[in-house]
Amino acid sequence: MPARPDAIADRHAFQQALVQWFHQEGKDYPWRRTTDPYAVLVSEMMLQQTTLAMVLERGHYSRWMQSLPDVASLAAAPESLVLSLWEGLGYYNRARNLQKTAQVIIDRHHGVFPTSLPELLALPGIGRYTAGAVMSFAFNLPAPLVDGNVARVLARLMDFHIEIDSPTGQRQLWKWAEGLLPTQDVRSYNSALMELGQRLCTPGTPSCLLCPVRPWCQATHPSTLPLKKPRRPVVAVEEDVLVARHNGKILLHQEQGKRRRGLWKLPAVHDRKIGSLLWSGHYTITHHHVSLRLHAAAETPVAQTDESWIVETELADWPMPSPFRRALNAVLHPVDDSNH
Template sequence: MPRIRVASDAGRGEKTAVYVSKIQQKLRDWFSLHGRDLPWRRNLDPYAILVSEFMLQQTQVATVIPFYERWLKRFPDFASLAVAEEQEVLRFWQGLGYYARARNLHRAAQAVCAEYGGVLPADEVLIGRLPGVGRYTAGALASFAFNRAVPAVDANIARVLARLDDLRIPIDSVAGLRRLWQLAAELVPNDSPRLHNWALMELGALVCTPRNPKCHACPVRGECQASEPEELPVKKARRPVVDVVEACLFQIENHHLRMERSSGARWSGLWRLPRLDAVPEGTPLCEERYAFTHHRVLLKVFGGPPGSLGEKGELVELSALHRLPMAAADARVVKRLLDLPTG
C-alpha cells in the first residue's frame, strides 16, 4: 500500500492508506446499520438537497422536517421558487429564523434559472458561486446530489475529524480549517462518497457528540487518536454576550395594528412592531426575549392611546396579520396579545 501524507504542518506524521480505508469501511458499515432515514436522504433531487442544506444551517433536524416538506409542496423546483414573491418566500420560512437564508435561497434559485436553465451544475466550484452557498454547502451538494468525491466539513464533521486526529489547534482558525479540509479530502473515497460524508456527519450527530461522546459505541474508536475527546474541538475565544433592551409599540386603531416593514440587513422584508427610539417609563404590556449573533435582547412592548408614543409604522388590518412574514419575536408578541394564528 502506498503511504499517504496526511499532513506535515501540525506534526501529525503520516497515516497509511490502510488506516484511511479502514475508517472508510467502518463508517460505511456503521451507517448502513445506524443512519437515520431522513427525507433529504430519500429525495436526491439537487433542488431538494439545496433546500434542506439551507434549512439545516443553524436549525435542528426535527425542526426542519415539517418546514422542508411544506416548502417542497409550495416550491417544488428552482423555477417555482425563482418566480415567487419575496414576501411569500419569507412567510414560508417563518418559524425557522435567520431569514437571510431564505433570501439567499430565493436568489440562488433565480441564479440557477437565469444561468443554468433551472438545472444545478454538478461542479462544486460553480455551486459555490451561488448566493449564500459557502464551501461546506457546495461540497455537500456536489457529494449528496451528484455523488462526487469532494469533502464537506460542517460542525459535526469538524468535531469528528478534530477528535480522530487529536487536533489541538482552534478549528475556526485559518490553520485549523486548512487542516480539517485536508483531512476530510484525504478520507473521502471515490467509491460512494455520498454515503461516506453522510456517515461522518451522522457519526458526529449521534455518537461523537459535543458532550459525552459514546466512544464505546464508535465504529472508528480503534483509529481515533483523541485522548480527551470532550476537550475537543478547540475553538477561538468567543465574543462576550451583550445584553440589549429594546422597546416597541403595540397599538391598535380601528381593527388595525401598527407594524413596520424592516429594511435593515438583518430583518429585511420582515414586519416588526415599530421600534421606539428610547425605552419609555412605566410598565410594559409584556416582554419578549430573543437573541442574534452575540446579542441577548429584552424586548419591552408598550401600548397606550393612539399617538401617545408617536405614530410609527403603518396600519395593518388585524385580519391580514397572519399573512405577513414577521420576525419571530414580534410574531410571538402579536400572537400572545391578540391570540392570532401566525403561520
C-alpha cells in the same frame, strides 16, 4: 497499548467501517430519500445554524417543498412568501440567497443545476460546505465537506489541538476531509461522517464504546476537543416597541436593515406616547441578549416611513421575526385561564 492506525493511511478500512455502521444505524431523513439537488440545497440551507428537530418537527422543510417544489417556483415566488416559509428559522439572508440562487440557475444555467465546484461556489450564499453537500448528496460526486459535526469528529480522530474555527484549523480539517474521502458512494460516506458527529461523537462526552471508527481514533481525552476560539461576550440590548391598534388593524414596521430586510415587526416607541406595559420577555440573536417590551400606544399614532396599518386577522400572511410573532400572539390572543 500499541499505537492506533492512522485513518488516512488506512482509509479504505476506515471508510468501510463508517459506511457499514451508517447502513445499519443511519436515520431516514426526508432529504436522504431524494437526489434532487434543489431539495438537498433547501435542506442544507435550512439546517445551517438550526437544529434538525426545528426543521423536521415544526415542518419547515415539508411546508417549503410543498409550496415551492422546484427551482422555477422559488425563482418566481414573491419575497414575502419566501420569508414567511422561512419564519422561525432566523438568519433570513439564507432564504434570500436561496431565492437568488434559484434565479441565477434559471437565468444563467437554463434551469439546470450546476455540478462543478467552481460553478456551485459562484451561486449566492453557497460556500464550500454547501457545495460539497450538493455535489455528494445529489450527484454522488467525490467532494469533501466539513460542518460543525464533521469538524468535531475529525479533530478527535486526529487528536487535533488547534482551534477548529481558525484559518489554520479550517485548512487542516478540509485537508483531512479530502484525504479520507472515498471515490465511490460518497453520498453514504459523507452522510455517515455527519451522522457520527450527530449521534455518537457528540459535544461533551462522546459515546466512544459504540463508535465504528474507534480503532483509528487518536484522541486521548476526546471530551476536551475540539478547541475553539473564545466566544464573543454577550451584549445586553433593550428593545421597546409599540402595540398600536385601530379599527381591527395594527401598526407594523417593515425592516430595512441587512439582517431582517422585508420582515415586519412592531414599530419602535421612539418619542411616541405609551400607556401600560403589555408584555415583556427575552430573546437571543447572535451574541445579543435582547429584552423586548411591548407597550400599549397611549393614542393612535400616524404611520411613519416604512410603517403600515395591517388587518389583524391577516397577520399570519406577513413575515415576522419569531420573537415578535410570539410576543404579539401573547398580547392579541392571551390564554384564557379564567376556568383554572
